[in-house]
Amino acid sequence: MPHDFFISYTRRDLAWAEWIAWQLEHENYSVELDVWDWHAGDNFINKMNRALIDNKCIIIVLSRAYFSSVYTNAEWTAVLAQIFAGGDCRLITLRIDDYEPQGLLKAYVFIDLHGVKENQAREILMKQIKGERGKPSTSPHFPGQLTTQPRFPGVLPPVCNVPFLRNNTFTGREEILTTLD
Numbered sequence: 001m002p003h004d005f006f007i008s009y010t011r012r013d014l015a016w017a018e019w020i021a022w023q024l025e026h027e028n029y030s031v032e033l034d035v036w037d038w039h040a041g042d043n044f045i046n047k048m049n050r051a052l053i054d055n056k057c058i059i060i061v062l063s064r065a066y067f068s069s070v071y072t073n074a075e076w077t078a079v080l081a082q083i084f085a086g087g088d089c090r091l092i093t094l095r096i097d098d099y100e101p102q103g104l105l106k107a108y109v110f111i112d113l114h115g116v117k118e119n120q121a122r123e124i125l126m127k128q129i130k131g132e133r134g135k136p137s138t139s140p141h142f143p144g145q146l147t148t149q150p151r152f153p154g155v156l157p158p159v160c161n162v163p164f165l166r167n168n169t170f171t172g173r174e175e176i177l178t179t180l181d
Contacts, residue, residue: 003030006051008076009061010069016061016096023122024129052078057090062110064099080104092129 005024009017014035021031032055038047052058058079066072082089093101093110101110111128113121127134 002054002056003032004055005029005057005059006032006055007059007061008072008079010063010066010072012065013061013063013096016063020059020061020094020125023125027126027129029129048075052082052089055089057092059092059094060105062093062095062099062101062105063097067099067102076105094125 005021007017007021017033018035021033021036024031032051034044034047034051038044052075058075060066060072060076060079079089079091091108093105093108095101095110095112095114097114100106101108111125113124116124
């Protein structure tokens with residue numbers, strides 16, 4: 001029976017694969033995950049072949065480790081071959097470390113969970129899976145206007161990367177300082 005998702009990952013990223021699968025099933029999607037659904041005596045190659053052909057969507061857990069595995073390279077190339085041949089399969093790439101996809105996978109917009117806290121990761125994952133628009137709920141700051149009024153003298157701006165406060169004992173050069181100010 002086809003599932004909504006099959007998750008392709010490398011063993012090093014098993015914790016991520018299980019977290020993703022659990023989040024999806026919690027939202028009532030069906031997921032095929034080898035460590036949950038395949039059992040002793042199953043033919044791994046046959047199961048993998050069926051998963052890549054039958055499931056509606058394949059999620060690839062992108063990491064450096066994923067692309068160093070012989071088995072995962074065979075998985076993602078088989079999915080792309082199926083897509084290029086006109087198959088109905090959908091491919092979602094999900095990035096969990098600072099790896100940037102190369103080659104054919106570079107063309108796919110990925111879900112980026114690298115460096116994100118759990119609650120935000122769950123929100124990002126579900127919005128992307130559901131295809132929700134990323135429009136913010138409040139208006140962004142107008143980029144063409146830096147400040148609405150002059151800053152109170154002696155108060156640093158909200159963002160200041162100068163490592164020293166103004167030296168109030170520095171005297172002289174008033175004309176130059178006024179010009180700079």
